Amino acid sequence: MRKILLKDTMLNGNRTDVLIAGHRFEKIAPGQIADAGTEIVNATGTAILPPFYNTHTHAAMTLLRGYADDKELFTWLNDHIWPFEAKMTARDIYEGSRLAILEMIRSGTVFFNDMYWQSDETVRAASEMGIRACVGMTVTDFIGEAAIEATFERLAALKPGNWADDAGLVRLTLAPHAVYTVCEKLWRRCADFARERGLLLHIHLAETRKEIADCVAAHGKTPVRWLDSLGVLGENVIAAHVVHVDDEEISILRERGVVIAHNPCSNMKLASGTFRSQAFSRAGCRVTIGTDGNASNNNLDMREETKFAALLAKVSGDPEALPAEEALAWATRNGAEAFGIDAGVIAEGRLADAVLVDLNNERLVPSHNLISNWVYSADSRCIRDVICNGKFLMRSGVIEGEAEILDAVRSLPLLNR
Amino acid sequence: MRKILLKDTMLNGNRTDVLIAGHRFEKIAPGQIADAGTEIVNATGTAILPPFYNTHTHAAMTLLRGYADDKELFTWLNDHIWPFEAKMTARDIYEGSRLAILEMIRSGTVFFNDMYWQSDETVRAASEMGIRACVGMTVTDFIGEAAIEATFERLAALKPGNWADDAGLVRLTLAPHAVYTVCEKLWRRCADFARERGLLLHIHLAETRKEIADCVAAHGKTPVRWLDSLGVLGENVIAAHVVHVDDEEISILRERGVVIAHNPCSNMKLASGTFRSQAFSRAGCRVTIGTDGNASNNNLDMREETKFAALLAKVSGDPEALPAEEALAWATRNGAEAFGIDAGVIAEGRLADAVLVDLNNERLVPSHNLISNWVYSADSRCIRDVICNGKFLMRSGVIEGEAEILDAVRSLPLLNR
Numbered sequence: 001m002r003k004i005l006l007k008d009t010m011l012n013g014n015r016t017d018v019l020i021a022g023h024r025f026e027k028i029a030p031g032q033i034a035d036a037g038t039e040i041v042n043a044t045g046t047a048i049l050p051p052f053y054n055t056h057t058h059a060a061m062t063l064l065r066g067y068a069d070d071k072e073l074f075t076w077l078n079d080h081i082w083p084f085e086a087k088m089t090a091r092d093i094y095e096g097s098r099l100a101i102l103e104m105i106r107s108g109t110v111f112f113n114d115m116y117w118q119s120d121e122t123v124r125a126a127s128e129m130g131i132r133a134c135v136g137m138t139v140t141d142f143i144g145e146a147a148i149e150a151t152f153e154r155l156a157a158l159k160p161g162n163w164a165d166d167a168g169l170v171r172l173t174l175a176p177h178a179v180y181t182v183c184e185k186l187w188r189r190c191a192d193f194a195r196e197r198g199l200l201l202h203i204h205l206a207e208t209r210k211e212i213a214d215c216v217a218a219h220g221k222t223p224v225r226w227l228d229s230l231g232v233l234g235e236n237v238i239a240a241h242v243v244h245v246d247d248e249e250i251s252i253l254r255e256r257g258v259v260i261a262h263n264p265c266s267n268m269k270l271a272s273g274t275f276r277s278q279a280f281s282r283a284g285c286r287v288t289i290g291t292d293g294n295a296s297n298n299n300l301d302m303r304e305e306t307k308f309a310a311l312l313a314k315v316s317g318d319p320e321a322l323p324a325e326e327a328l329a330w331a332t333r334n335g336a337e338a339f340g341i342d343a344g345v346i347a348e349g350r351l352a353d354a355v356l357v358d359l360n361n362e363r364l365v366p367s368h369n370l371i372s373n374w375v376y377s378a379d380s381r382c383i384r385d386v387i388c389n390g391k392f393l394m395r396s397g398v399i400e401g402e403a404e405i406l407d408a409v410r411s412l413p414l415l416n417r
Numbered sequence: 418m419r420k421i422l423l424k425d426t427m428l429n430g431n432r433t434d435v436l437i438a439g440h441r442f443e444k445i446a447p448g449q450i451a452d453a454g455t456e457i458v459n460a461t462g463t464a465i466l467p468p469f470y471n472t473h474t475h476a477a478m479t480l481l482r483g484y485a486d487d488k489e490l491f492t493w494l495n496d497h498i499w500p501f502e503a504k505m506t507a508r509d510i511y512e513g514s515r516l517a518i519l520e521m522i523r524s525g526t527v528f529f530n531d532m533y534w535q536s537d538e539t540v541r542a543a544s545e546m547g548i549r550a551c552v553g554m555t556v557t558d559f560i561g562e563a564a565i566e567a568t569f570e571r572l573a574a575l576k577p578g579n580w581a582d583d584a585g586l587v588r589l590t591l592a593p594h595a596v597y598t599v600c601e602k603l604w605r606r607c608a609d610f611a612r613e614r615g616l617l618l619h620i621h622l623a624e625t626r627k628e629i630a631d632c633v634a635a636h637g638k639t640p641v642r643w644l645d646s647l648g649v650l651g652e653n654v655i656a657a658h659v660v661h662v663d664d665e666e667i668s669i670l671r672e673r674g675v676v677i678a679h680n681p682c683s684n685m686k687l688a689s690g691t692f693r694s695q696a697f698s699r700a701g702c703r704v705t706i707g708t709d710g711n712a713s714n715n716n717l718d719m720r721e722e723t724k725f726a727a728l729l730a731k732v733s734g735d736p737e738a739l740p741a742e743e744a745l746a747w748a749t750r751n752g753a754e755a756f757g758i759d760a761g762v763i764a765e766g767r768l769a770d771a772v773l774v775d776l777n778n779e780r781l782v783p784s785h786n787l788i789s790n791w792v793y794s795a796d797s798r799c800i801r802d803v804i805c806n807g808k809f810l811m812r813s814g815v816i817e818g819e820a821e822i823l824d825a826v827r828s829l830p831l832l833n834r
Contacts, residue, residue, distance in 0.1 A: 067785045
């Protein structure tokens with residue numbers, strides 16, 4: 001079994017060595033002696049932290065970064081985003097996904113929960129680059145019966161665990177898009193199918209006021225209540241946004257065990273509304289953090305997103321709302337747990353996912369409180385190494401194939417008209 | 418005269434050369450031929466952008482980064498910040514200021530407007546490091562008459578222009594702290610003295626609801642109206658925060674030409690309230706951006722601050738509020754103008770302040786819109802060079818003396834008890 005010894009890092013304020021054996025942390029204690037064959041990595045001057053788990057994004061939309069900003073939501077979608085997307089080929093989705101993954105690795109993320117089209121291209125990109133992912137196959141009423149049937153067939157053919165790769169890092173999920181794009185019949189079919197197959201359901205939920213009003217007009221119920229009445233909501237549901245909910249709906253979401261993916265930058269940028277961080281926290285909901293896609297953020301930097309989450313929570317008027325530690329738990333431990341990844345904390349026996357940050361970076365000085373510095377002050381320049389499943393995705397700032405990915409993106413015909 | 422030729426950068430989407438002669442941009446056009454003695458800098462793969470002007474901070478408070486977070490304002494001040502500050506020596510202020518300047522240079526800032534104690538230490542740090550600064554000498558009712566008189570004497574002894582250095586980059590200003598710490602008599606004296614001497618007045622204004630309520634109770638007027646009635650408000654006033662103001666007060670601030678320093682992160686983190694970006698913008702006020710000190714942010718990254726400003730403005734419900742270009746103008750051009758620095762735009766004849774960003778950084782790919790990418794997506798890793806007054810403060814990522822500054826901070830007795 002492949003072994004790596006991280007020599008002399010800091011964990012929770014104490015100097016230690018960290019021995020990784022295969023995919024897991026085997027031993028965390030000072031003074032470890034390396035066996036013959038163990039690779040030794042000098043980690044002096046670093047601290048080891050859990051990496052980020054990005055629980056809602058549209059990776060390939062990185063090709064639309066900066067394409068249209070500061071616009072009203074439906075103008076943005078109808079006049080800019082959808083016409084651009086209509087031109088995207090499989091190659092675009094693959095290269096856009098690779099660019100997204102490159103950015104995520106650089107900023108300390110080892111997992112993303114995706115929702116988009118031509119999922120196999122994103123699966124291929126993730127598998128090649130060694131990052132964990134759940135890739136959602138999107139269904140709506142508008143993609144046509146053939147495409148819907150093909151989606152269910154593809155998912156039905158998956159091996160146990162719904163893995164789409166050989167390494168056991170990339171899964172497919174089913175992604176019924178939202179209450180305004182999926183009819184009752186299709187919602188019921190998705191819910192039943194997912195339950196039978198142990199699939200995750202990745203959905204948008206209660207993002208805008210218009211969504212609520214339209215859902216009430218069409219179904220006599222708010223989106224949360226309507227989906228609950230259809231039997232959709234359960235522990236296998238990852239619901240993105242969830243901005244416009246009342247206390248009773250928060251209770252429903254908690255009781256059903258729905259995972260909430262909070263997207264502060266996207267909600268702010270599109271003026272969707274303000275997420276009820278404290279209410280979700282007090283209710284004991286399973287809250288995680290996602291960046292949403294690059295068209296509405298416009299980066300995939302989970303550290304920045306976590307700062308936005310922590311500060312946005314305080315706009316309510318309470319400076320004690322969502323302290324840095326809790327925000328970081330949402331972005332790390334809660335995200336890993338939501339997807340059944342035995343990681344998100346640095347501990348013996350857990351899967352070896354981690355970032356090593358450079359304590360000599362000026363943003364981490366002085367060192368009164370590393371978690372505070374990491375959430376409120378750091379940026380991606382502080383990150384030296386990124387480890388996923390016991391393997392370096394970034395080592396001393398180097399990601400294999402980086403230049404080739406950037407060249408491939410820049411030479412896409414889509415971006416050179 | 419010292420000349421630098423930046424060979425082959427991008428300005429406003431076009432490839433160009435940029436010739437700097439002494440402190441100014443002399444020629445901006447492709448195909449420049451270097452004279453003998455001109456230093457040639459390869460800028461292929463970069464874009465040149467105006468750097469940031471940080472219009473409100475407390476540089477030395479970088480020593481308190483992460484010292485106390487997520488607390489109610491007065492608990493935070495009384496139980497944490499003030500007791501720590503009471504122990505700070507001149508050496509601490511000097512080293513804290515150097516650390517702050519290091520961080521600002523790394524994140525593309527070439528000017529900061531400071532307010533703190535023992536100003537000469539911050540002046541010394543800024544002068545040594547070559548950054549522009551206005552360093553405010555703080556006065557309150559509580560520092561004692563001797564300290565107040567010493568402040569006025571020090572300022573009265575300044576040479577014309579109120580320069581505190583020989584290079585003409587660092588000025589002193591007068592900083593009456595706030596309406597709740599400065600009495601009417603001292604406000605009048607500060608206003609008269611500043612007017613006579615051509616000094617800037619750097620103040621906190623209308624930051625919290627409590628400040629408004631207390632001011633109305635004490636003086637029968639809100640802070641803006643009270644200071645206006647005392648004759649304080651004018652074009653030489655830099656007012657930080659300015660969160661709680663009605664439309665009439667915004668008109669007063671516009672008519673008087675007061676410069677507003679918007680601090681979105683600090684206002685969010687301390688739950689002070691939400692700045693009225695659109696109202697200030699529509700009124701045509703002189704709005705700029707500042708980071709506030711590192712105790713309440715907890716970094717001095719103006720790029721991140723600009724993203725916070727742009728996104729916070731949209732929380733009002735309008736996704737078209739404060740577009741990236743306007744937010745960037747607040748953080749660059751408006752800041753330079755407010756302090757009479759003939760810079761903030763990249764143009765022939767202007768002072769040579771600039772950042773060169775690396776267009777190969779994945780955060781700036783694809784390149785649909787560089788301004789959007791810069792404000793919404795970039796981080797400090799995108800910045801290759803920082804130029805201030807025709808001189809490199811950071812060159813290819815290297816800042817002279819960086820390691821020594823970090824070592825000096827870490828060895829401060831204050832941080833090693």
